[in-house]
Amino acid sequence: MKGTPVTLKDIAKQLGITVATVSRALKGYPDISPQTKQAVIELAEKLHYRPNPIALNLRKNHSNIIGVIIPEIVHNFFSTVISGIMDVADAAGYSVIICQTNESYTQEVKEAGVLLGSRVDGLLISLSNETKQFDHLEEFMRLNTPIVLFDKICDELNTSKITVDDYEGAFTAIEHLILQGYQRIAIIKGHAYNSMERFRGYKAALEKYGMPILDELVFEGAKLHYEEGIAFAKQMMSMPQPPDAVLTVADWLAVGLLVGVKQCGKKVPQDMAIIGFNDWQVATALEPPLTSVYQPGFEMGQLAAKTLMAEIEANEKNQPYEPINQVLKTKLIIRESSSAKKEAVLN
Amino acid sequence: MKGTPVTLKDIAKQLGITVATVSRALKGYPDISPQTKQAVIELAEKLHYRPNPIALNLRKNHSNIIGVIIPEIVHNFFSTVISGIMDVADAAGYSVIICQTNESYTQEVKEAGVLLGSRVDGLLISLSNETKQFDHLEEFMRLNTPIVLFDKICDELNTSKITVDDYEGAFTAIEHLILQGYQRIAIIKGHAYNSMERFRGYKAALEKYGMPILDELVFEGAKLHYEEGIAFAKQMMSMPQPPDAVLTVADWLAVGLLVGVKQCGKKVPQDMAIIGFNDWQVATALEPPLTSVYQPGFEMGQLAAKTLMAEIEANEKNQPYEPINQVLKTKLIIRESSSAKKEAVLN
DNA sequence: CTGAAAGCGCTAACAC
């Protein structure tokens, strides 16, 4: 019942020659008679012959597959990154196996095990928020399987890393708000590495302009999602002196915040300017459209994949390679009215 | 340089026994002395032994990988479907290789070739808009590799198919608008199979209530994206008698339409009610929140993967299987004010 | 209870 794929043996048998000859003919080796070559190629085509990659991989001891581990696939940023990864992997003849952790350390360990078992040639990973230990990744290094960390990285591992310049992204955003006249600029931060960087940028910008860093304006988010944004809006609006601007660190958190502010009967940006690290299309479609820090996801995916491939190649040639550390620039996309000049304050 | 993974041979050598014995010990075969078994298992653990799946696959002639082809991964619906697919694939011990076509037939053929070459055990595919021929898929069938079509399907192939009930989704949406008092209900449709079904639902609902189907209210979209939505809004608003409600067939088209209507200085839903086939979170965050036809992407992914796996299993046991045809129900999510009663007309 | 050997599909070193 099972359709048997055509093998070299089949071709050899039909032509009364050996598999070795067939293999050579198909691979265009020099020492082969034109007639045999011709016959082999024709029959191969006729039978829809396709080399079995599994056999090939067994021999060469590599799989032509790279593994990708991300926290969540239903997420604009990550799916964009994956798109970039697939773009270069495809061109290089690699397939991509994707796993998601749902921000769970346990799940991450499990998926790493699966990929290790699959003998992927390399691993691209964006760490889950929970991940504080790295034994599961060190196993890859022991087997000399290159790893490239992207976006959610850590300092503990000596591998290549690709990140977005969150520090500068936040700095620029806050500076923009300051120059527009906002005075009580809040930040909603998380616990991940990226959040720390953004917080650093936040502090640096305020310091540059001699503005105080007030504890009451620094909010700690947990889930950083839509519902939490709404909750934060209400919390802020009930403060004696609410912030007049907020930098958020996640897509849907910003959207929730906007919705929440409006639910409180307040106006954006007159009562509160909001800047998000956002999916541009969502940010554009909102009322008012949100100013946001654009993160180059596609480019990050491409770069991460390119880096990984270079390391895989070096590996196969037994050449050493140095882990690199690339930081991609963000772009502040200012949308009309979303963080316009705060007239009242300036007058 | 290359870290050599531990093989059965390594264990056998160190223990002075043969690979066969090691293999049996590891697999818990009965006929094995407790001491040997013990020793083997301990050493295996100590050396971090992992069976090489490639060798295993070569032997069993399957890859434990399923292929997924979709038009686009940066897309809420499709990434949700993938999430559902991975959910069940993961639990069943399968890995998932994802390819995107960007709605290009040529790319689809190419990716199908890659997956065929990779000897995936099964294929899940949502066809590109351009696809009118199916030779690339028939090759899978020739090799008895099960295929399950989902979302973007076709009639030409005798495989299992999972779809959303677009007909009923559109019917319910239009009926809702009619019952709210809307009179000039437009539709923006595309060329894909799904659009036809939605158009059928549109017509059926109008007919049920004795309302005419007017050519001027049926719009043909091409790209069905944000920008096109804005353009349609302007076009509609400049009509002598603009529609008072619209059913759109794509996520961002609806969002663009909403933005466009507002840019024309009109109000939603007073001047025009909009219903989209939408990502719920986007629809909620808009002003006003859009009513939308919810499509169960995660469930679709799960069901498609389950179906495929059942067919793979049947295949391996040389059991025949019948292609199934599953249709998932949509859900009309009505959001306050987005398609509220049209008072003016009712009075 | 365990070893020897064949074979999954393919390649490459070595013959002739």
Next chain:
DNA sequence: GTGTTAGCGCTTTCAG
């Protein structure tokens, strides 16, 4: 120019 052989890592008869 082409056949022979060995081997990638593993499982599975068949012997003993």
